[in-house]
Amino acid sequence: MIVDIHGHLGSPGDFFVPEPSAQWLLRMADRVGIDAIGVSHFVALNLDARRGNTMAIDLATQYPGRLGAWLVANPHDRDGDRVIADQLDVPGVWGLKVHPDFHSVPVLDRRYERYLRLAADHSVPVLSHGQTRSDYSDPADLAEVARRHPGLTLLVGHAGLWTDGFARAAELAAAQPGLHLEIAGSRLTTRWLERMVAIAGADKVLFGTDANFLDPRVGLGKVVHSRLADADRELVLGGNAVRLLGRRLPPHRQPSREQDLLGRRG
Amino acid sequence: MLVFDAHRLLGPIPSDDVTTTDLDGLVAELDHLAIDACAVSCTAEIFGDPRSEHTRETVAAWLAAEAAPTRHLTAQVIIPAGTSGWPSTPEDILGAAPALVRACPVRHHFDPLGPVARSWWRELAAHDIPVALDAGECGLPLISALAATHPRLRILVLSAGYRELRRLAELLETFPGVYIETGTLVAAGAVEWLAREYGPDRLVFGTGAPLWDDAGPRFLLDHLELPEPDVEMVAAGSARELIGERWPW
Helix, strand or coil: CCEEEEEEECCCCCCCCCCCCHHHHHHHHHHHCCCEEEEEEHHHHHCCHHHHHHHHHHHHHHCCCCEEEEEECCCCCCCHHHHHHHHCCCCCEEEEEECHHHHCCCCCCHHHHHHHHHHHHHCCCEEECCCCCCCCCCHHHHHHHHHHCCCCCEEEHHHHCCHHHHHHHHHHHHHCCCEEEECCCCCCCHHHHHHHHHHHCHHHEECCCCECCECHHHHHHHHHCCCCCHHHHHHHHHHHHHHHHHHHCCCCCCCCCHHHHHHCCC | CCCEEEEEEECCECCECCCCCCHHHHHHHHHHCCCCEEEEEEHHHHCCCCCCHHHHHHHHHHHHCCCCCCCEEEEEEEECCHHHCECCCHHHHHHHCCCEEEECCCCCCCCCCCHHHHHHHHHHHHCCCCEEEEHHHHCHHHHHHHHHHCCCCCEEEECCCCCCHHHHHHHHHHCCCEEEECCCCCECCHHHHHHHHHCHHHEECCCCECCCCCHHHHHHHHCCCCCHHHHHHHHHHHHHHHHHHHCCC
């Protein structure tokens, strides 16, 4: 099974994306064999978390088993955790999304605490934007969040984004239970993917594409064409997501096309 | 389908440990991704001083490893700045009849719109030699200004990035001599959108490897939602048209 753990829908706003729709995303997923995609909505990230989260849930409901919803935790919303608490068990919800950089609130700020406790209490994963050297989301700060919340599953989005931070992010993930790397991003190369798996372990690295911000086909190609061992590639592409999402990820619709893709490599 | 990567680097890079430090390593990477051939610039000319004797010796040694190149052509880096540049005159370049050249005006601190460079661009345009410019290095406004002042010069825009589709669209709309390398066009559906709006013959497959990822763009090429002839055009046909009679395959 291939699971894209990091996706979006809607338009990002600050630049032009030709294909922002769920229909296009699912057509491309079918084209390359991605079984399911977890999405947060740009309306939730950029403007209105409550409205955007409802839109993401609606999409997950419309495409059950294909789209999952990440609910954006807005640290500026004083009652946001209460609203999200009521939504966590809606079918199709995968977990919480935090974007400390968008919201200009460091991930260690107390305003995130209530969301992180909620996620830990409900055993739902948290996908955070991660950005090396950011005042808001440096991987070392995310590792500290994982340390403070034993049992929390925390994904470092983009594995820290910048290439010069990948090794440190991988070392942090290797050392901290609960801390995982998600690999979406334009800067990632197969070379760095292989190194991250070697440092952090294949069970700590999850496939993500940042679609429809980025093109999901490009992200998948990096994993398919990497020189990872097949067992490691299977964990990265979906095995880890299946394990971490548990019952929140319905069984996939059809046998995975992973082997087809691997057969077409180079 | 012939696949030609129009944007590759050969040699070590300062920010990473890479395998494409020699031609054998380069060919191994091409084979891994089923890329038939490529255009390479030597990193010694980009990160080093193209004028220095050390660089000239290094480049000569790297490229001499293959007596009859079958998998690559060389995009020599030029600095059109007279006696402080490399080479000293455009005639030195024209004599070698390169398939294309590359220029790094910001990195090498020369004025691409100044009088010396203008004379070079006129010569290159007159001899149908394209110039490759990295948008990440020098910015699209500068490339736009260059295209406006030299409409006959064919320009290959490298590493344009995924956030710049509006600017790229304007470039393609306004300047018929501008081509876009596809490696960093990774916004959702970007390659198909540009191909449908401006034609696949304006899009040149490339990666920027090893500084940039090559696996994703190569996988995308295999899964584009375009008619097969259009995919073939992006994969190598547009580069063949851009390079013209100097295309060796």
